[in-house]
Amino acid sequence: MLEFTDAQHRLSSESALLQLKGKTDPVWTTSGDVAVSGVKISTSNYWFRQQLPVFLVVADNRLGQAFFLPVKTFIRRNFEAFSAQGPFSYRVSRACPLSAHQPDNFLRDLNAEKQLSEIDRVTAQFPSFQRDFFEFFLNNRGRDFHMKVDELNRRKRLAELATVFARCCAAFDVPFPFDQSDALCLSQWSQPDGYPMMEHDMTQMLDPMDAANSALVSAIKERISGAERRYCEITAPSLA
Missing domain, CATH: 1.20.120 (Four Helix Bundle (Hemerythrin (Met), subunit A))
Structure with a gap:
């Protein structure tokens, strides 16, 4: 669970859930994303029912970087496959780095998930x-x-x-x-x-x-x- 702080570094009680997946040498496609499979459908259902925003984070250990995916938005945009309640894979893009130096994209998607x-x-x-x-x-x-x-x-x-x-x-x-x-x-x-x-x-x-x-x-x-x-x-x- 990630809890945010305000400008004075005080805890704000605003939170999000992150699921971290570390990969030693992930296979990035030419379009710049990596597949995350093997997530139980019961886990995806649990994420989808959460009131809090949920993010899947892939850490590329070779690059020393992490990349995020807003889970509920991804499920909604791939709902036919999800509704079958069978194997369901996620795709995390390299265009979405999770970095303190580039927080805008994460904060934008966080607000979108909250809405x-x-x-x-x-x-x-x-x-x-x-x-x-x-x-x-x-x-x-x-x-x-x-x-x-x-x-x-x-x-x-x-x-x-x-x-x-x-x-x-x-x-x-x-x-x-x-x-x-x-x-x-x-x-x-x-x-x-x-x-x-x-x-x-x-x-x-x-x-x-x-x-x-x-x-x-x-x-x-x-x-x-x-x-x-x-x-x-x-x-x-x-x-x-």
Whole structure:
């Protein structure tokens, strides 16, 4: 188990699991990866069920270097073979060195592994969210800017949609201009005695959501029909 520290070298309670495989003279393919076989399918199932991120690390003892693979992402992208529950091999790339001098790739994949559960939740809820968002958008955008939004239910519904939309964008790394001040305004607007809200404010919140929506839809469709197509078809066929 690897536990991370913060900038002051204090333990952060954020952890990941690493499985280390040492190889004296691994056979690297011309495409730059090495096969790791002989892992029991029960072990792969255990890794896949873990809440923590899991990484397979191959140490090339001849080179004195280590290389990592995010396990759950690899399984999802090779889910048909994994779902057969027979022999299942991993392929670790030399393009992914595990090094204190090059931490960015590992940290990127660590964050991606941490997001997998959230991505599944967001993807499952997205079709119904889209219907709700567009119904609200068509009925509430572009009204008379000088009018006050008196209906509390409209203000509260906008806050709910914006919060979900921000979470969706964060899960799929889609830019969405939603910061702490926006969250504070929405919180105040959704209170019975909160800040007064104008129709202009309503439209100004809806337009960025609409602008980011195409990128969000594309990102979700790419995951469902691209790299994780078989994972989605097998685990969520109606959604796929």
